Amino acid sequence: MKVNGTFCSAVAGFLLIGSVFGAEPPGGRLLEGTGQETPWHRVLSGEPGPVVMIVGGLHGNEPAGARAAEQIRHWTLLRGELIVIPRTNAAGLRAGIRFVPNLSPAMRDLNRNFPKINDRNEAVGELAAGIWRLVGECKPDWLLDLHEGTDFHQINKHSVGSSIIPTKGAGMEEAVQQALVAVNATIDEPKKKLVRLRYPVNGSLARAVHERLGVRSMILETTVKEQPLSRRSRQHRIMVHAILRHLGMVSSCVHLMAEPLDKVSDKERSRRIAIYDAGGTGGAGARRLEVIFGQMPKSLTRRVGPPEIRAGALTQFDMVVFPGGSGSRQAAALEKEGRGAVRRFVEAGGGYLGVCAGAYLAVENYSWSLKIVDAKTVDTRNGHWKRGEGMVKMELTKRGRELLGDFGGTVDVRYANGPIFAPAGMEELPDFEALAHFRSELAKNGARPGVMVDSPAILCGRIGKGKVICISPHPECTEALHGIIRSAATWLVDK
Numbered sequence: 001m002k003v004n005g006t007f008c009s010a011v012a013g014f015l016l017i018g019s020v021f022g023a024e025p026p027g028g029r030l031l032e033g034t035g036q037e038t039p040w041h042r043v044l045s046g047e048p049g050p051v052v053m054i055v056g057g058l059h060g061n062e063p064a065g066a067r068a069a070e071q072i073r074h075w076t077l078l079r080g081e082l083i084v085i086p087r088t089n090a091a092g093l094r095a096g097i098r099f100v101p102n103l104s105p106a107m108r109d110l111n112r113n114f115p116k117i118n119d120r121n122e123a124v125g126e127l128a129a130g131i132w133r134l135v136g137e138c139k140p141d142w143l144l145d146l147h148e149g150t151d152f153h154q155i156n157k158h159s160v161g162s163s164i165i166p167t168k169g170a171g172m173e174e175a176v177q178q179a180l181v182a183v184n185a186t187i188d189e190p191k192k193k194l195v196r197l198r199y200p201v202n203g204s205l206a207r208a209v210h211e212r213l214g215v216r217s218m219i220l221e222t223t224v225k226e227q228p229l230s231r232r233s234r235q236h237r238i239m240v241h242a243i244l245r246h247l248g249m250v251s252s253c254v255h256l257m258a259e260p261l262d263k264v265s266d267k268e269r270s271r272r273i274a275i276y277d278a279g280g281t282g283g284a285g286a287r288r289l290e291v292i293f294g295q296m297p298k299s300l301t302r303r304v305g306p307p308e309i310r311a312g313a314l315t316q317f318d319m320v321v322f323p324g325g326s327g328s329r330q331a332a333a334l335e336k337e338g339r340g341a342v343r344r345f346v347e348a349g350g351g352y353l354g355v356c357a358g359a360y361l362a363v364e365n366y367s368w369s370l371k372i373v374d375a376k377t378v379d380t381r382n383g384h385w386k387r388g389e390g391m392v393k394m395e396l397t398k399r400g401r402e403l404l405g406d407f408g409g410t411v412d413v414r415y416a417n418g419p420i421f422a423p424a425g426m427e428e429l430p431d432f433e434a435l436a437h438f439r440s441e442l443a444k445n446g447a448r449p450g451v452m453v454d455s456p457a458i459l460c461g462r463i464g465k466g467k468v469i470c471i472s473p474h475p476e477c478t479e480a481l482h483g484i485i486r487s488a489a490t491w492l493v494d495k
């Protein structure tokens, strides 16, 4: 088990509180036994202070708030308590749709089903009623409702994306300002910074709890458009963290994304996989890989980007995955500090899975590459790396079948300008082992014919206490080959 080093060291002093292994965390389930069942959590400090309710996923096509809330519930408190419902519209989140599935148009928007002004003090539908009851029982002082808009409000006034929509009450303006300052400090483009908007819509949870129960509430909105999930979830964490800090409540670091490892017993331990989804990634790689890892027993995935990585957040994970896209752009996004953090993470015992661009990122021969495996790429100059995209033949080696599954003979796999590997001859690292070879090739754009055939398609290596697997093609694009990805992750994670 890895222990947090410099990362979030402030947490260490509080780890003993409530750290009984195996104890059921306080909380419960809404609509238990139905298709809309969803857990809620109570985070206690043991000290008097504000009660803050954090709600995610009222709209199922706004996943960043749900993800952030699921992370925030593991933060350690100095005082007061948190009530967290990460996935309120769990069925909508699973389906990736805004509404609660299978409900009539009048009832399906969960965030319009709370008591309206000049109307009965009743929520509409079982799910909203369950949430409303929980609010009534917990009597929060504050409620933070995490949403996402389609566009940046400063660019497109029709969207509430990238805004905070507060109600009123003592301390509200200060809290909003703290959140805006904190999140906007991380955003370079002025038009993408968050702004304060007027007042929550009638029928929304935030408005109802304020008007009916006097709760100080606000809606926090990130923007889906052109922004990776890691960034949107991070913006929610940053805003919530700033508000909780303003209330003197939080001691955890803003990048704490899962239960601190010291609190988890070995028996309950998940395989923790960080999936890089930020600058230099492209297409559906991160999403596909996340689905595949999600099918592994006891797996936990989180999306990460350069800020978490540079802050040392990888120490919360067993392995990191860099998907397809552009290796040089991933390296540029990470910056020198982030590349150093990835390298140190692997040397200290972490696993590294690089697919296509992520494999380019791992090798030895670029000024920007991580040099965590004794392999270089060949025939990449003068645009030769652009060998083409399409299906090619691949054959696993004996070692490959031991590690990745018993795929006999040649298999068809998608290829998209992946690296052609050769030994780099690094003194300080052991030689890589080939786990599969290409048995056919693509050689467009002046690439040399004959170079790709029989070169390694998948390889593994070791650095320090850590392990590396580099995959040149895209087995994640072919369902029959998903076992290769899962077996690779299992080998990388298991000690």
Ligand SMILES: [Zn+2]
Binding pocket: 058, 059, 062, 111, 147, 148
């Ligand atoms: Zn929403």
